[in-house]
Amino acid sequence: MTTPQNPSGEDSLIALYFKPLATDPGAFGLVDDAAILSSAGEDIVVTTDAVVEGVHYLATDPPDSIARKALRVNLSDLAAKGAEPAGFVLTLALRSKEDAWLRPFADALGKDAKTFACPLLGGDTVSTPGPQMISITAFGRVPKGRMIGRTGARPGDxxxxxxxxxxxxxxxxxxxxxxxxxxxxxxxxxxxxxxxxxxxxxxxxxxxxxxxxxxxxxxxxxxxxxxxxxxxxxxxxxxxxxxxxxxxxxxxxxxxxxxxxxxxxxxxxxxxxxxxxxxxxxxxxxxxxxxxxxxxxxxxxxxxxxxxxxxxxxxxxxxxxxxxxxxxxxxx
Ligand code: TPP
CATH class of the missing domain: 3.90.650.10 (PurM-like C-terminal domain)
Incomplete structure (x- = not known):
């Protein structure tokens, strides 16, 4: 993240498309270098998954579905760990900042963030010659010690x-x-x-x-x-x-x-x-x-x-x- 005094292309892109998604006070409106997640008596569960054009989605897939997939594959990990969504950070590697792609992407991401009560906390936006990539790290909450791992399966289960x-x-x-x-x-x-x-x-x-x-x-x-x-x-x-x-x-x-x-x-x-x-x-x-x-x-x-x-x-x-x-x- 960067400061707003000298707005760059990246800052204005973030302010236009992603600031409205940053509804948690710990996100500081996406103008700080970091966010805060507070927790009392809970464990914060952290999971990350990237989706890459041509690997996880097709270049012809609509931007709204790409956004939803990027967030939902992470929400799926939280669900399987028994965790309640708390928020996510987003790293976008984009070929261009075309509104025709970013607007439906950000709108769909915002809708899903609301539906699943998982607000945007921060992130980074960079350019790439391609392929595009969206990487999300999601945070969830469980009561202390209650995350469900992979190691507990026992014969007879x-x-x-x-x-x-x-x-x-x-x-x-x-x-x-x-x-x-x-x-x-x-x-x-x-x-x-x-x-x-x-x-x-x-x-x-x-x-x-x-x-x-x-x-x-x-x-x-x-x-x-x-x-x-x-x-x-x-x-x-x-x-x-x-x-x-x-x-x-x-x-x-x-x-x-x-x-x-x-x-x-x-x-x-x-x-x-x-x-x-x-x-x-x-x-x-x-x-x-x-x-x-x-x-x-x-x-x-x-x-x-x-x-x-x-x-x-x-x-x-x-x-x-x-x-x-x-x-x-x-x-x-
Ligand atoms: N080709 C395209 C265009 N899209 C796809 N989703 C696939 C192939 C199939 N595919 C790509 S990655 C993947 C599958 C089934 C597995 C899941 O992705 P991964 O990054 O391994 O997620 P993780 O297991 O780490 O959650």
Whole structure:
């Protein structure tokens, strides 16, 4: 951040587009070098995720959805940690300061910040020859010692997942002319629903308290369900079995699998789901499922944590293990 005495292009850009989003007094109207987050009897949970043009979103995606994705992938991490959003800082690397891009970007970011009670606290804006990047660090609050980590899963725990899995990967496939594109061409409603799941994640912050109260371990599904469960199990020193038939799919995804237009691996390993994956002791699962029902989010049991260190096993209807060739998206 810079001071306002000698307004530069960056200062006026910040004042015009982002000052209205800085509603927390600790943000000092975005004119100081730093912000303050105060906390009494709480832990501040910190998480960061960048979205890069061509890697996390398509250059053709509308600016409002890019803004929402950038914030929501971070909100999703807070939800999975059982944390209530407190605020975020934003680093923007932009090719130009075109109003036609920045105005809808800032408006959508502001709307989401309000919806999720997560105000802008500060940040930095820089130019780049491209590709563009939006990096957000979000802060959340939990009562002291109550953040849900990845290490608490124990044999016998049930594995639960929110929402549906695989839609975002199918949405990307549709947008990039993959196998799903032809298969949904005659069903515009399904096509739009899948694209929307890719462009605009639905973070499960309404379930943060239930996750905090009932889960033994949790993370969000960003890279792919199979790979993310593998990471959670490794962190907890356990293994898992998953009934693939229990993995919640949208009607559109179920239909595409039934018609052999896409394989189930695309759904399990595709990523971009931004659902909560968590483990609970069997006695706690009904409470978490009911908490989901209360806010209109399906919470589904997909398997069980078992002893061992081997990779989680994904079983078909006959109890045969699926040989997944890939588990998740990988950057490198
Ligand atoms: N290509 C485009 C244009 N957009 C995409 N979202 C993908 C590919 C798929 N993709 C890119 S990154 C990623 C996925 C599934 C995983 C999530 O991003 P990451 O930076 O690994 O987030 P984290 O796991 O750190 O939260």
């Amino acid at each position: 049930l594995i639960l997942v929110t929402g549906t899995i695989g839609d975002a990967a199918l949405g990307l496939d549709v947008l990039t002319g993959g196998a799903a594109a032809g298969a949904v061409a005659s069903d515009p409603a399904a096509r739009d629903a899948l694209i929307s799941r890719y462009r605009i994640p639905q973070p499960r912050n309404a379930l943060a308290q239930a996750v905090r109260d009932h889960a033994t371990a949790a993370m969000d599904v960003s890279d792919g369900l199979a790979g993310d469960l593998t990471k959670l199990c490794a962190a907890s020193g356990v293994s898992a079995t998953v009934e693939v038939a229990s993995v919640p799919l949208s009607t559109a995804a179920r239909d595409l699998v039934a018609r052999n237009a896409v394989c189930v691996e695309t759904l399990l390993a595709g990523g971009d789901d931004y659902e909560v994956l968590c483990t609970v002791s069997p006695a706690q699962s009904d409470a978490l499922i009911a908490a989901g029902q209360a806010v209109g989010v399906a919470v589904t049991a997909i398997g069980t944590i078992v002893e061992g260190r081997e990779r989680p096993r994904f079983l078909d209807g006959q109890g045969q293990e699926l040989a997944l060739k890939r588990l998740s998206y990988s950057h490198f």
